[in-house]
Amino acid sequence: MSLPVLVAIVALGIALSVAAVHFTGGSKTATLAGTDQALSRFAEDFPDEVATVVRLTADARTAFLDIGRGRIGIVHSIGDCFLTRIVTPQDVAVLNAGDVNTVSFRLADFTWKGGRFRFASAADAQGVLEALELQHPNSAREAA
Template sequence: MSLGALIVVVAFGVMLVVGVVHYTGSARRKDSRDHGEVILEFARAYPGEAIRSVVMTGDGVGSFLRLAGGKTGFLQLMGRHYVARLIEPGDVSVEAIEGRPGLSIKFHDSSLRGGDYVFDSAEDVAEVSLWLCGGFSSANAVLEGPDEGQNA
């Protein structure tokens, strides 16, 4: 076998291995997270907050967490780092995105820029918008009423 033929065979073998790795998915980057990872990362940043539920964006890069006390948690993947934030009702402006199940969110302070967050379903959009606008805390105040906790 000549040296030229050997080089062609080796180059073909290397290209075949690279193609197999690419098509089997081993070369893909994992940008999305699961609910467990979101809970662990947020709990690392805010250990005293009780998490009630999690809704992730469709691409898995942004996550919104319903917390006790009417607050909302926000966790976003930025490069290789996470940004975690507590959001009180009234800290953000929320608008629906036309034609997609998503929200356009603007933070009132300038420490974190807002953006468009697209979810998997309209139900997820409705739930997160309730959290951000304080719908659950307002509903709890109405349901409890002024006589809650007093003996008659």
């Protein structure tokens, strides 16, 4: 078999594989339908935790849940699945408020680094920012 024919067959095979994954839902991004879905998804992984406040991002891909004792629960979409975490201010390596509706942070956790999150309201962004800040006056956060 000639090299050009072999290259064409391989390229076609790769293209068909990518198309098959895409059309079967492999490129779908999960979104949260509302606060109830965020609460139920978080409860699947952490059934003993009770959230008092739920804050959804503007794109409905992430929810931040106040769960008390200086901790915050996170439900974040990755692909068509949801990742859940319990985070404390000590877990946050970098915390920054981009504008009044945006919070960005980087976690010390190597499995998920955090990100930039935009909220529909400044109050939600401020609530998440306050929950993730250390309460010690001598603790400084590095700007992202």
